[in-house]
Amino acid sequence: MLRTAARRLLDRLPELTDDLVTKIREGDESYRAIVPADELWANAYEAMRVGIGAILQAPAERRDLAFAQQTARRRAEQGLPIESLQRTYRLGAQVTWNGFIDITAKDDPDDLPALLRTATHVWHAIDRQAVAAADAYRQRESELLGRSAERINALLDALLEGASEPALVSRAAAALDMPERGRYAVVTMRLPTRQDGDGETPRPDAIGRMRVLWRLRTDCEVAVVCLDEASLDELCAAMGPLLSGHAGVGPVVGGLAELGTARRLAALAMRTCAGDGPEIARLDRRLPSVLVVCQPELSGHLTEGVLGPVLALDPPDREVLLGTLETWLRCEGSAARAAGRLYCHRNTVFNRIRRIEQLTGRSLARPRDVVELTLALDAVRLLAVG
Structure with missing residues (x-):
């Protein structure tokens, strides 16, 4: 009985398609904006032809699920929301079932009670199509998002590497x-350096x-x-x-x-x-320090020429003098402030500074010598020179 009604319903496909397309476009702005009307009509016609025809075929021959997946992939590529796609299957089920009712009521009204008992069969078939379409849509959407992310990353990498073509x-x-x-x-x-169990920090x-x-x-x-x-x-x-x-x-x-x-x-x-x-x-x-790290070879010569005698001292003595020089420079030549940071008397700071000047032949009262000592100290700290 259901197969007989399906054969008769196929003869009314253009009428059913008009009804379905009207319902889809009237109730969904996304379809009106994204899917051309002629494409939607042709797709709806084929979907109903394949879907209704599935009732006449053996399960192994059914093409409705494959067609639903094909349509879903196309809608994902077009950017149609998945909610809109799923709504079309609900509308399609209504139009198809109403078609079965109308055909049977007109041609074989006595079969209506039996037809009603087949409702679960029809709705289950359309539900399977909807599920297959949703799965295909999400898979294609994931593929597209992955390609989009790869493209964005590739373009950003190109810019960061210096590409500047218009x-x-x-x-x-x-x-x-x-x-x-x-x-x-x-x-x-x-x-x-990540430890086991450390996760990515959201940015x-x-x-x-x-x-x-x-x-x-x-x-x-x-x-x-x-x-x-x-x-x-x-x-x-x-x-x-x-x-x-x-x-x-x-x-x-x-x-x-x-x-x-x-x-x-x-x-x-x-x-x-x-x-x-x-x-x-x-x-x-940090421009002076950047100049130092940009020219490690020259920085090595500078360090050896300026701080060589200090670097030649025993490690404890060397670190005391280098630390005092670094603190003195950070405190802008204030012995009192430097002494506070070094936890010593200001006279101790003066004595260490005089020793540095004697060893290097530079004076912290001369701007040019201050520049040389500062750059040489940066080279020691940043490039492990000496």
Whole structure:
């Protein structure tokens, strides 16, 4: 009886398709905006033909599930919400079942009670189609999202490596949803040594009024920050709670095409960090130290020529003098402040400074000598020279 009704229903497919398409488009703005009307009609016609025809076929010959999966993949590629897709199956079930009722009531009214007992069979078949479609949709959506993420990462990597071709920058701006021109800064962060059980720390896509793109590289983590009107001071303050180690901040650049330069300079600034604790180094406040790390060979010659006699001392004596010099420079030549930090008398500081001057032949009263001593000390601390 159900197969007989199905054969008769196939003759009314154009009418049923018109009814289904009208219901879909009237109640769903997404379909109206995304799926062309002629495509929707042809797809609905074929879906109902295959779906109703499945009743006439052996289970091994049914093509309705494969067609549902094919349609779902297409809708995922078009960007149709999955809720809209699932709604079409509910509407399709209503139209199809009403068609069975109408056909049977008109041609074989005495069969209506028996037909009602087949309702679960019809609805179960359509439910299987809906489930198959949902699974295929989610799988295709996952594939598309993966490809999209790979494309975005590839474009961001190209920019960070210095690519600046106008066409690539334009594609990157569209994919990253970032303006081509604007105030940008790059922050590099040294990757921490992870312990077993450590998880990834979630990274925010916005810090205050600044938008952030994160990229994990082999040697560090990189943050591309669209500053808008924010300053580097605001950026450093906002990054502070996210740090677990050393970080470097490059200069403000004027667009995506300059991210390669900003990333390289941020990495150089990060190399001026010393010690084990969290520290953020701004390029514009570490330029002398950056010059030292950029030229290790010349820095070695400078250190040997300036601090050679100090480095030749026994390690304990050497570290006392180098520590005193470093503290003196940080305290801007104040013996009292330096003594407070070194936990000694100010006369002790003066005695150590005089000894440094005697050994090096430099005077901390002469600006040029102060520059040489500062750069040589940076080389010792940052490059392990000596």
